[in-house]
Amino acid sequence: MVDNTQATKSISLNQYGIKNAKVHYQLSSDQLHNITLKKEQGVESSLGALAVNTGEFTGRSPQDRFIVKDEITKDRVWWGNINIPFKTDKFDALYNKVVNYLSEKEVFVRDSYACADDNYRLNIRVINEYPWSNMFAYNMFLRPTERQLENFNPEWTVVNAPGFMADAEIDGTRQHNFAILNFTKKIALIGGTGYTGEIKKGIFSALNFILPVFKNTLPMHCSANVGKNGDTSIFFGLSGTGKTTLSTDPDRSLIGDDEHGWTAENTVFNFEGGCYAKVINLSGENEPEIYNAIKKGAILENVIMDNNGNVDFEDTSITQNTRVSYPIYHIENIQKPSIGKNPKNIFFLTADAFGVLPPISKLTPSQAAYHFISGYTAKVAGTEAGVTEPVPSFSACFGAPFMPLHPTKYAEMLSQKMKDAGVNVWLVNTGWTAGPYGVGHRMKLKYTRAMISAAMNGDLGDYSYENYHIHSVFGVAQPRQCPGVPTEVLSPRATWNNDEAYYKMAFKLTNAFRENFKKFESYASEEIRRGGPQRYAF
Numbered sequence: 255m256v257d258n259t260q261a262t263k264s265i266s267l268n269q270y271g272i273k274n275a276k277v278h279y280q281l282s283s284d285q286l287h288n289i290t291l292k293k294e295q296g297v298e299s300s301l302g303a304l305a306v307n308t309g310e311f312t313g314r315s316p317q318d319r320f321i322v323k324d325e326i327t328k329d330r331v332w333w334g335n336i337n338i339p340f341k342t343d344k345f346d347a348l349y350n351k352v353v354n355y356l357s358e359k360e361v362f363v364r365d366s367y368a369c370a371d372d373n374y375r376l377n378i379r380v381i382n383e384y385p386w387s388n389m390f391a392y393n394m395f396l397r398p399t400e401r402q403l404e405n406f407n408p409e410w411t412v413v414n415a416p417g418f419m420a421d422a423e424i425d426g427t428r429q430h431n432f433a434i435l436n437f438t439k440k441i442a443l444i445g446g447t448g449y450t451g452e453i454k455k456g457i458f459s460a461l462n463f464i465l466p467v468f469k470n471t472l473p474m475h476c477s478a479n480v481g482k483n484g485d486t487s488i489f490f491g492l493s494g495t496g497k498t499t500l501s502t503d504p505d506r507s508l509i510g511d512d513e514h515g516w517t518a519e520n521t522v523f524n525f526e527g528g529c530y531a532k533v534i535n536l537s538g539e540n541e542p543e544i545y546n547a548i549k550k551g552a553i554l555e556n557v558i559m560d561n562n563g564n565v566d567f568e569d570t571s572i573t574q575n576t577r578v579s580y581p582i583y584h585i586e587n588i589q590k591p592s593i594g595k596n597p598k599n600i601f602f603l604t605a606d607a608f609g610v611l612p613p614i615s616k617l618t619p620s621q622a623a624y625h626f627i628s629g630y631t632a633k634v635a636g637t638e639a640g641v642t643e644p645v646p647s648f649s650a651c652f653g654a655p656f657m658p659l660h661p662t663k664y665a666e667m668l669s670q671k672m673k674d675a676g677v678n679v680w681l682v683n684t685g686w687t688a689g690p691y692g693v694g695h696r697m698k699l700k701y702t703r704a705m706i707s708a709a710m711n712g713d714l715g716d717y718s719y720e721n722y723h724i725h726s727v728f729g730v731a732q733p734r735q736c737p738g739v740p741t742e743v744l745s746p747r748a749t750w751n752n753d754e755a756y757y758k759m760a761f762k763l764t765n766a767f768r769e770n771f772k773k774f775e776s777y778a779s780e781e782i783r784r785g786g787p788q789r790y791a792f
């Protein structure tokens with residue numbers, strides 16, 4: 255791959271209020287890698303990838319994510335503890351403090367864009383305090399060609415100052431770190447945290463507002479890939495449920511691992527130009543494509559290495575949420591450009607720590623709508639500050655922290671699109687089997703892959719009694735057979751070896767579903783409500 259984004263010009267940042275900065279514009283990945291080493295902000299691992307520590311924060315901080323409440327957002331955003339309002343004048347004052355902080359400093363600037371489909375393209379200028387954060391932007395956003403750079407008009411700006419600490423009392427933040435979206439000024443302002451995920455999820459959240467409101471396109475927290483016959487699959491799921499792992503499939507070309515749009519023209523496109531994979535317990539044997547993507551150009555975050563730069567992927571002493579970012583071309587089998595047709599199969603991934611959901615089941619349209627709005631998983635430690643042990647959790651649309659609109663907006667769009675496209679929808683439990691977390695064990699990746707392949711290839715058969723058993727508690731259709739998977743694995747109850755304990759736990763989960771769904775009851779149609787579990791504990 256030719257790196258055609260060498261520094262060609264120098265730019266001034268005066269228009270942003272950043273004065274007398276030493277600006278490094280559009281440096282190559284290699285240059286940023288080397289500058290990071292020289293500044294001793296990172297080291298080179300034996301695999302060639304740069305390794306950095308992101309500092310105090312090794313995950314996103316959802317409680318410190320704000321949206322400026324202004325003419326554009328005030329009547330559209332679903333305000334609450336997910337979309338926390340921020341005052342315009344407070345934003346202006348804090349912005350001024352941040353750009354003052356960056357003035358006189360060395361800063362790294364990169365022009366890039368989001369959305370692989372040219373009709374939806376969003377130009378972004380990223381201004382970073384640190385070279386490795388700017389390299390992250392190179393990896394994760396789409397990379398303009400030299401020609402595209404010649405008359406590049408940045409529309410959104412990401413200002414990223416991890417070393418700047420807010421004064422909560424004066425600045426109107428919760429504490430010293432913050433990520434604030436301003437839709438009028440088109441700025442994502444990030445300070446006090448070096449976690450790079452805030453940069454990509456900042457732009458994701460902006461697109462989750464812009465695309466449905468102005469472009470009639472459904473934004474989705476999902477991964478996507480395409481089979482040899484051109485059939486697209488998408489995989490929704492919260493952090494750690496397997497979006498990146500399962501979309502990276504040697505037999506299918508990768509569209510993207512995390513953020514996509516589904517257009518009115520029946521296409522699915524990637525927002526990003528790279529992947530951000532978890533590397534906890536990563537092995538070359540189990541996940542060769544991701545392992546081999548860790549080379550020069552990739553950035554490892556918060557991993558532990560020995561003196562020779564050998565990474566211990568099992569070491570969680572900094573965090574469970576160890577990561578690697580790499581440009582998508584580090585994966586061999588990719589779709590170019592990152593666009594596919596209407597999906598044929600949709601997978602809802604959940605890491606069920608109760609261990610009671612079937613490893614794969616087929617959903618009716620009602621069930622699909624119900625489960626999309628519920629967005630169940632069990633949070634696994636690490637990606638978010640403050641979460642240290644698994645907790646069952648519900649996050650609407652499998653991505654509530656990134657969705658500025660009311661969840662039903664996205665759910666209605668998805669239901670309509672699923673109907674029009676005639677997709678199959680599957681619920682996949684990539685979490686626990688043979689007992690809950692602590693007793694059972696995680697579903698074997700090999701089995702999950704086999705079940706997903708079977709679903710896509712039509713090997714689970716038509717929707718009939720011979721092929722499926724309706725789960726007595728959840729009401730979903732559990733396949734009776736699956737090539738490459740022992741039959742007892744398909745029935746969670748059978749893996750428990752204790753029916754009473756299994757049903758008790760299953761009812762515990764259905765009650766949690768019911769409790770969570772209360773807040774959507776007044777919005778949900780009878781059809782959607784019918785998609786919920788069939789039985790509850792009393």
Ligand code: ATP
Nearest residue numbers: 492493494495496497498499532684697698699702
């Ligand atoms: P994020 O939104 O934070 O990027 P993600 O949905 O992309 O999260 P992955 O990065 O794919 O999640 O993480 C899934 C993790 O679970 C990986 O570390 C993977 O190795 C592990 N895993 C274990 N068993 C399974 C399974 N049966 N299916 C999928 N992943 C599994």
Ligand code: MN
Nearest residue numbers: 497498511530
């Ligand atoms: Mn991922």
